[in-house]
Amino acid sequence: MAEVGSHIERERSNASAKGPLQRFLRMIGPGFITGASDDDPSGIGTYSQAGAQLGFNIGWTMLFTFPLMAAIQEIAARIGRTTGRGISGNLSRHYPSPLLYVVVVLLSVANVINIGADLSAMADALELLIGGPSPLYVIAFAIVCTCAIVFIDYSRYAKVLKWTTLSLFAYVIAMVAANVAWADAAKGLLVPHIEWSGAFFTTLLAILGTTISPYLFFWQASQEVEEEELKPSAKPLRWAPWQASRAFRRIRADTLVGMAFSNLIGVAIIFTTAATLHKAGVTDIASSTDAAKALEPAAGKFAFIIFSMGIIGTGLLAVPVLAGSAAFAVGEALHWTVGLQRKPKEALAFYVTLAAATALGTGIMFTPIDPIKALYWSAVINGICAVPVLIVMMRMAGRKDIMGEFPVQGWLRAMGWLTTITMAASSVGLIAQWFA
Template sequence: MTEVGSQIERERSNTLAKSPFRRFLRMIGPGFITGASDDDPSGIGTYSQAGAQLGLNVGWIMLFTFPLMAAIQEIAARIGRTTGNGISGNLSRHYPAPLLYLIVMFLFVANVINIGADLSAMADALKLLIGGPSPVYVIAFAITCIGAIVFLNYTCYVKVLKWTTLSLFAYVIAMFAANVPWADAAKGLFIPHIEWSGAFFTTLLAILGTTISPYLFFWQASQEVEEEELKPTARPLRWAPWQAAAAFQRIRADTLAGMAFSNLIALAIILTTAATLHKAGVTEIASSTDAAKALEPLAGKFAFIIFSAGIIGTGLLAVPVLAGSAAFAVGEAMRWPVGLQRQPKRAAAFYSTLAAAAALGTGITLTPIDPLEALYWSAVINGICAVPVMIVMMLMASRKDIMGQFPVQGWLRSLGWLSTLVMAASSLGLAAQWFW
């Protein structure tokens, strides 16, 4: 009976493994998780503000940014997989120390602000749904996120992150509950509309700073290194060039899927708030929870619940990624042992940095500083800081002494530089609006 039961269980497992959804879950990896984590509560706040303030006219930005963010994320992933080191690790080996420390410092500060804002948004969303004290929820969410990333087995934790990405579909459901005028939405998606105003360029840079953000580069590159180290036969591609074709094919599919998913969710949020809040004349949204509260009288209780629950789900995905990318950046810069597959006692400094980033983010929510007020501008700061990081990444990816026989070339390199130029132009446009 035991043998028969074991055989049935094996057949069931094989059947599940052959299902499209299971195959999809096995295929997705660092790129998909990175893309999903891009739609964190702070990003939701930015997209909600864009939709409420500018309406359906900004949908085209998400279509425009897709190839740019996919290209720069693929380049980051290739750097990690090819060299066996993350962005910070390569910076520490090939570039001046002042540049390394400046980039890592800006990344750490921006991530701490984002963590605080995300935890605050998650707590406020839960309070909206069930009531209770927000400070207690902030601490509980922080402990849950960091406890899971520190104490769960890495393979198990990655599965948790993959399943958590499903929470983002809440915004697709909310979009269909919002009675979007699809003809106008299609027009806003395919016909670019530019307004020469400070509000437009501030929103544009905030969107770019959310979709093309430095912490995403650091996280995906470091996760490629982790995935390589976990496989007994895998080696950095510089020393195992025969593995390159399969690795690059996987990276591209994973990254394209992740960035497409990220932009689909962002577009759903923009359309939802444009079709409800902007239409009703509600143009000032300070946070994702403000958007959720404003949605209820306009789109109904169901849309409000779905929108609020999505904030909590995306936060549970994003907070560990933000804290983890900060820890990877600092740890690689200091040449510490890093990696989520390591036991805490074997990478104490790395895990301490991760916990410190989360603790500082939590602390922001318990001070007079309003993390939600700083949220929008943190996205703008991210957009400005991304430019020097992207320039260094593009130079790094082109160097044969770093990338061996796999420097980034051709259309991928062109798209990477175009992405960098777009970020730089947006920053200059914002500066011009401020001074003139």
């Protein structure tokens, strides 16, 4: 105990000796990277379609989803940090195998579709910028993303992911260039507007699905385990309860910053497309690249270039996260050795699964499946798949035999169940509209 205490004191003194920027970079981690990866090309396509179709009136959903996604991501992080296992690892030890396999299969299928859609959008964006063969770019991006996550040392790769998040500021720049009517934008952001139509509920579920996606839960929980294993003094909180207070403060700050950043970018994309495409009567946007192409005549070449470059940057961040979360889920379910901090020869099956998820996603480009439609519908699929995953996760987070003396309680637990109910209600509303 004394040795652990001395480690903590040294970490505190080292942190206090650095400047504000260094302290901020030390504080942000899994939550910030998770939030940034949420704005993948699929999410960009969803926000673009929402802004183009519904204008500023859909902006309020970004404020509405922020506390929901922040709460559920904090719960996921607490599960990982408290138990020393990811969500799939806890499922495999405390729940029936059929439930585990259903959850893992749902996650893996949604992730593979998402990977394929994101790679396709990245390739189309590069083709818009420089020309050339889009299928070749799909393969090239898949190889780059896989090699980066497999062969770069994890501590270095985590820093790469942090700096890659800067690509998302492209959408803030695009918003500034779009001549937004700020009074209308503020009204759309602050005053909820609901339309009782199939198009509205499909868009709403797509927004919920892209902001509250199952892969984000699995990734952040597993990354908390990774971060803990990298620090000699850190232990799962079940067995090191004296570390809980500081760990939970760090998790909350990291998650709030990450989710706020994610939603800020979502707002920027909605405002940009609402101020340009919706205003110009361009409402049929099926993908992020459609939005980029439509922006050039509506907002100028600068906005088009910035928007397109952002698609590529966010894809380079999101594809490894999607593939990694699938590999963690499968590996933990089958009790493999997992972890990005391990060398490929130490966790061969884990890395093969990661590469296979990327390869399967790449293969979508060469099937009859329309990657442009897959881009938008992957968000809808994520929204529907999230419901059973959320139910299982919330029950897990409240069990003392899993969480020890740190079960999720109080307002955080209430917000977690509110998120689950909201996702379920949106899914039911969408299905009802389909059969109406």
